[in-house]
Amino acid sequence: EVQLVESGGGLIQPGGSLRLSCVASGFTVNSNYMSWVRQAPGKGLEWVSVMYSGGVTYYAGSVKGRFIISRDNSKNTLYLQMNNLRAEDTAVYYCARDVAVNNYYFYMDVWGKGTTVTVSS
Amino acid sequence: EILLTQSPGTLSLSPGERATLSCRASQSVNSGRLAWYQQKPGQSPRLLMYDASSRATGISDRFSGSGSGTDFALTISRLEPEDFAVYYCQQYGSSPVTFGQGTRLEIK
Numbered sequence: 322e323v324q325l326v327e328s329g330g331g332l333i334q335p336g337g338s339l340r341l342s343c344v345a346s347g348f349t350v351n352s353n354y355m356s357w358v359r360q361a362p363g364k365g366l367e368w369v370s371v372m373y374s375g376g377v378t379y380y381a382g383s384v385k386g387r388f389i390i391s392r393d394n395s396k397n398t399l400y401l402q403m404n405n406l407r408a409e410d411t412a413v414y415y416c417a418r419d420v421a422v423n424n425y426y427f428y429m430d431v432w433g434k435g436t437t438v439t440v441s442s
Numbered sequence: 443e444i445l446l447t448q449s450p451g452t453l454s455l456s457p458g459e460r461a462t463l464s465c466r467a468s469q470s471v472n473s474g475r476l477a478w479y480q481q482k483p484g485q486s487p488r489l490l491m492y493d494a495s496s497r498a499t500g501i502s503d504r505f506s507g508s509g510s511g512t513d514f515a516l517t518i519s520r521l522e523p524e525d526f527a528v529y530y531c532q533q534y535g536s537s538p539v540t541f542g543q544g545t546r547l548e549i550k
Contacts, residue, residue: 358487364542365530365542365543365544366479366487366530366532366541366544367540368538368539368541369543370482379537379538381538382517382538394476415486415487419493422475422534426475426525426534426535426536426537427534427539428475428477428489428492428532428534428539429477429479429487429489429532430488430489432487432488433486434485434486435486
């Protein structure tokens with residue numbers, strides 16, 4: 322069964338760091354594009370970051386320079402290192418498998434259940 | 443960045459009725475690269491449609507998508523109780539990918 326399971330969320334003070342993990346089963350992370358998408362409380366979806374199968378990464382402007390996406394092929398796991406966290410980063414963070422289009426664009430066909438990050442003092 | 447505006451914000455209908463949800467883009471979406479997702483309370487989003495009109499695996503044929511350029515629609519032909527949820531469109535024709543703000547489909 323194809324599945325994504327996120328972990329690592331929690332309550333963190335502004336300026337702090339947190340690392341989210343996403344363990345995949347039923348497919349190989351490094352053979353797919355993989356994204357992080359977040360959803361602030363009561364709000365819509367916001368794409369955060371993507372890692373292409375070849376290792377290229379991109380970020381939303383709101384997190385560029387603060388967040389780092391990476392993967393561990395031996396663990397079939399995707400990560401999101403979040404630094405210098407702000408109150409506006411408070412959200413449920415979803416890991417998603419992407420369907421690549423023309424080697425650049427993508428949409429999400431498999432989603433995890435999400436992990437909650439709360440940034441507050 | 444392409445801005446997607448979904449309307450209406452909330453749609454109140456009864457089971458058995460037909461629902462039409464709109465997604466309008468601030469500029470043309472290349473090659474009709476638009477997806478639709480369904481999200482129920484406390485759940486993660488689920489892919490319904492891609493390439494504007496192609497149904498994802500396992501999605502009922504009561505769901506259909508249409509449109510091109512800047513105007514897209516998701517139609518649910520006969521609403522079932524399980525269809526009441528929030529629906530999001532997403533464009534993947536330009537970078538960065540962007541989502542609409544969502545339409546809440548509620549039981550009247």
